[in-house]
Amino acid sequence: MNLNKGGNGQPIVLSGEMYKSIAxxxxxxxxxxxxKTIIFADMxxxxxxxxxxxxEINIPNMAALAAxxxxxxxxxxxxxxxxxxxxxxxxxGEKTNIYLSNVGEGFLLIVVFDSDIALxxxxxxxxxxxxxxxxxxxxxxxxxxxxSKFLDVEFSNYLNQELDKAxxx
Amino acid sequence: xxxxWAEQEINLKIVYYGPGLSGKTTNxxxxxxxxxxxxxxxxxxxxxxxxxxxxxxxxxLEIGEIKxxxxxxxxxxxxxxxxxxxxRRIILNGAxxxxxxxxxxxxxxxxxxxxxxxxxxxxIDKGESLQDIPWVLQYNKRDLPxxxxxxxxxxxxxxxxxxxxxxxxxxxxxxxxxxxxxxxxVIVHIQSI
Numbered sequence: 001m002n003l004n005k006g007g008n009g010q011p012i013v014l015s016g017e018m019y020k021s022i023a024x025x026x027x028x029x030x031x032x033x034x035x036k037t038i039i040f041a042d043m044x045x046x047x048x049x050x051x052x053x054x055x056e057i058n059i060p061n062m063a064a065l066a067a068x069x070x071x072x073x074x075x076x077x078x079x080x081x082x083x084x085x086x087x088x089x090x091x092x093g094e095k096t097n098i099y100l101s102n103v104g105e106g107f108l109l110i111v112v113f114d115s116d117i118a119l120x121x122x123x124x125x126x127x128x129x130x131x132x133x134x135x136x137x138x139x140x141x142x143x144x145x146x147x148s149k150f151l152d153v154e155f156s157n158y159l160n161q162e163l164d165k166a167x168x169x
Numbered sequence: 170x171x172x173x174w175a176e177q178e179i180n181l182k183i184v185y186y187g188p189g190l191s192g193k194t195t196n197x198x199x200x201x202x203x204x205x206x207x208x209x210x211x212x213x214x215x216x217x218x219x220x221x222x223x224x225x226x227x228x229x230l231e232i233g234e235i236k237x238x239x240x241x242x243x244x245x246x247x248x249x250x251x252x253x254x255x256x257r258r259i260i261l262n263g264a265x266x267x268x269x270x271x272x273x274x275x276x277x278x279x280x281x282x283x284x285x286x287x288x289x290x291x292x293i294d295k296g297e298s299l300q301d302i303p304w305v306l307q308y309n310k311r312d313l314p315x316x317x318x319x320x321x322x323x324x325x326x327x328x329x330x331x332x333x334x335x336x337x338x339x340x341x342x343x344x345x346x347x348x349x350x351x352x353x354x355v356i357v358h359i360q361s362i
Contacts (some may be wrong), residue, residue, distance in 0.1 A: 012170065019173055046181055064245075065227070156360070169341070
């Protein structure tokens with residue numbers, strides 16, 4: 001499976017090894033940039049891993065909104081004749097900025113940082129992290145584990161019981 | 170769908186689709202209001218001043234740990250108004266399951282069908298179709314006097330014989346049974362691929 005195809009709606013299956021490598025890149029980026037929060041997610045808005053202050057920000061909501069942001073601006077890119085989506089989006093606030101970059105076609109990186117940190121530095125280190133992540137994802141081997149192996153019949157039975165309990169109004 | 174073996178986590182995307190004002194956001198609001206905050210994220214609504222969905226509503230549902238695995242369900246609605254066709258296509262991307270919320274009022278028959286065809290066209294563009302993606306139908310607003318009979322709605326919309334629910338979303342009637350059924354169908358579908 002080519003992991004870069006994730007954005008087209010293909011299932012994304014990450015092995016333990018791949019997940020660890022991605023997490024290491026984020027740890028490195030976090031320490032170099034002093035960013036508040038860094039989130040790596042897929043283009044469908046599923047958060048994959050995050051670093052920094054992760055309790056103050058609602059991660060699933062942030063990832064979903066960032067994916068929406070990219071999707072909306074990708075349509076704008078098409079309208080002005082761009083062949084690909086915009087590489088990055090920058091949102092400037094009074095105290096906090098957000099720098100969003102796409103990682104290949106299927107993933108995105110969200111960097112939340114204080115406005116007193118220079119944007120140039122964020123851009124340089126983020127670019128390096130993206131190059132590393134892109135290389136990692138491009139060289140990903142075909143995953144042996146299929147989605148169906150993750151969820152067996154026993155899981156379904158337990159899930160149904162849990163849903164009955166949770167939705168019992 | 171996104172599976173993380175290291176964290177034993179599975180993320181699935183469920184999209185509520187249907188014509189404008191059929192009750193898609195109302196479904197999500199009921200789920201949000203009823204569930205304990207430990208089981209769901211905040212509800213994000215990108216809407217206009219008039220409370221019409223502009224881009225999407227979003228909420229993540231976490232059932233907790235099941236056999237060591239953490240299933241998470243990302244619930245989205247699409248904007249129903251004809252005008253926002255691009256937004257619907259965008260949000261449909263990567264959907265693992267769909268709830269089609271139809272408006273039971275007789276005068277909305279044509280819009281229900283048009284929106285269902287819009288959904289099918291958008292799926293076909295992505296190489297999918299209503300024949301193979303897990304989905305369910307919800308006939309909403311069953312409390313209104315001008316409602317169409319279920320047998321007519323079934324003939325007009327349910328060509329594929331998928332499970333259907335008669336709901337009154339603003340009172341919570343059939344909201345959770347609909348959600349439970351789509352989750353079940355998504356899981357069964359994943360086990361078959």
